[in-house]
Amino acid sequence: MRKSMRGAVDPFIVMDVMEAARQAESSGRNIIHMEVGQPGTGAPKGAAEAVAQAVGKDPLGYTVALGLPELRARIAQLYGAWYNVDLDPSRVIVTPGSSGAFLLAFTALFDSGDRVGIGAPGYPSYRQILKALGLDPVVIEASADNGYQLVGADLAGQNLQGLMMASPANPTGTMLDRTQMGAIMQAASDVGAAFISDEIYHGIEYDQKAVSALELPGDAYVINSFSKYFSMTGWRVGWMVVPDDHERIIERIAQNMFICAPHVAQVAALAALDCPEELDANMQVYRANRALMLAGLAAAGFDQIAPPDGAFYVYADVSEFTQDSRAFAAEILEEAGVAVTPGLDFDPKRGGQFLRFSYARSTADIEEGLARLKRFMAARR
Numbered sequence: 001m002r003k004s005m006r007g008a009v010d011p012f013i014v015m016d017v018m019e020a021a022r023q024a025e026s027s028g029r030n031i032i033h034m035e036v037g038q039p040g041t042g043a044p045k046g047a048a049e050a051v052a053q054a055v056g057k058d059p060l061g062y063t064v065a066l067g068l069p070e071l072r073a074r075i076a077q078l079y080g081a082w083y084n085v086d087l088d089p090s091r092v093i094v095t096p097g098s099s100g101a102f103l104l105a106f107t108a109l110f111d112s113g114d115r116v117g118i119g120a121p122g123y124p125s126y127r128q129i130l131k132a133l134g135l136d137p138v139v140i141e142a143s144a145d146n147g148y149q150l151v152g153a154d155l156a157g158q159n160l161q162g163l164m165m166a167s168p169a170n171p172t173g174t175m176l177d178r179t180q181m182g183a184i185m186q187a188a189s190d191v192g193a194a195f196i197s198d199e200i201y202h203g204i205e206y207d208q209k210a211v212s213a214l215e216l217p218g219d220a221y222v223i224n225s226f227s228k229y230f231s232m233t234g235w236r237v238g239w240m241v242v243p244d245d246h247e248r249i250i251e252r253i254a255q256n257m258f259i260c261a262p263h264v265a266q267v268a269a270l271a272a273l274d275c276p277e278e279l280d281a282n283m284q285v286y287r288a289n290r291a292l293m294l295a296g297l298a299a300a301g302f303d304q305i306a307p308p309d310g311a312f313y314v315y316a317d318v319s320e321f322t323q324d325s326r327a328f329a330a331e332i333l334e335e336a337g338v339a340v341t342p343g344l345d346f347d348p349k350r351g352g353q354f355l356r357f358s359y360a361r362s363t364a365d366i367e368e369g370l371a372r373l374k375r376f377m378a379a380r381r
Helices: 013-026 045-057 069-083 097-109 124-132 178-190 244-257 263-272 276-300 325-336 363-380
Strands: 092-095 115-120 136-141 162-166 194-198 221-225 238-241 313-317 354-358
Touching: 013 325, 045 263, 069 092, 069 238, 069 263, 092 097, 092 244, 097 124, 097 194, 097 221, 097 238, 097 244, 115 124, 124 136, 162 178, 178 194, 276 313, 276 363, 325 354, 325 363
Parallel strands: 115 136, 115 162, 162 194, 194 221
Antiparallel strands: 092 238, 221 238, 313 354
């Protein structure tokens, strides 16, 4: 049977690493997971309780395409609490995870062949989803001097119809401050590019609050999710905020692509928004893990990093040890029993010289993983 060119996308390497780790575990080995950006905690207890109650009294059928009205209103309230932004709930669209939001945004904003700028290193699925939709991902290398974040000067001379940014970023955890965010939004506007802000790691910040594109002048699509801060990866529920004249466009596409986000996940998400104590406790774990990682990775020899301002990743330059991060990650998994992600996932050109370490799991796992990495590197020398 014939195959479309749309399917000729690269694999998501971290998922391949997860599978290799699973196979190792199935053979009886203990593996420490530093490869995947998945919180070690589950959904807040209040979310699970809300679902249990709903299942007993509600058929949980289709919702309207844009999501439960009460959930959209509650998300809008979040922007008032976090950013002092007065947001009309009608601009909030509930989506099947942030991945569903990317599909909706790219479909609503761009036509086949349009060029969309993405920074490298960056989340690999941006690139692959754009390709699968017949769009042209334009990979722009970000400088270490700028925390591997794109700046306005990087767009000079670019022919772009869109620009995708993330702050805090995956894989680096670095953030844009208010001035930097405003500058890159203006630079995108100057070249005629629609601006999409991936804010999925908002809430997981350390020294300062992340800036939302909604706090600044200009139009933007803003994408977020319940996966990271709210610890609900498997529930597959996210949201996006769009300009008011794009609401109906998104609604029509969402009706046809997804019908709606999973009803049960929306019930859980609504309850999760009112579980601040549990979410704050999760943040204390990330803070402790971050401190352990910065010290422990340096002690193991991984000291060339961009210190993370948010999220739960450390992106390390390992060019002193290898030019093939995929082979190096496989060696670490085999010899040390620690799963890490090759930089090739995030930067096709320079990623052979980088590894990403996630510290989203329990503090005990992070301590054990760091001890294994230190022993592995000492033996390797």
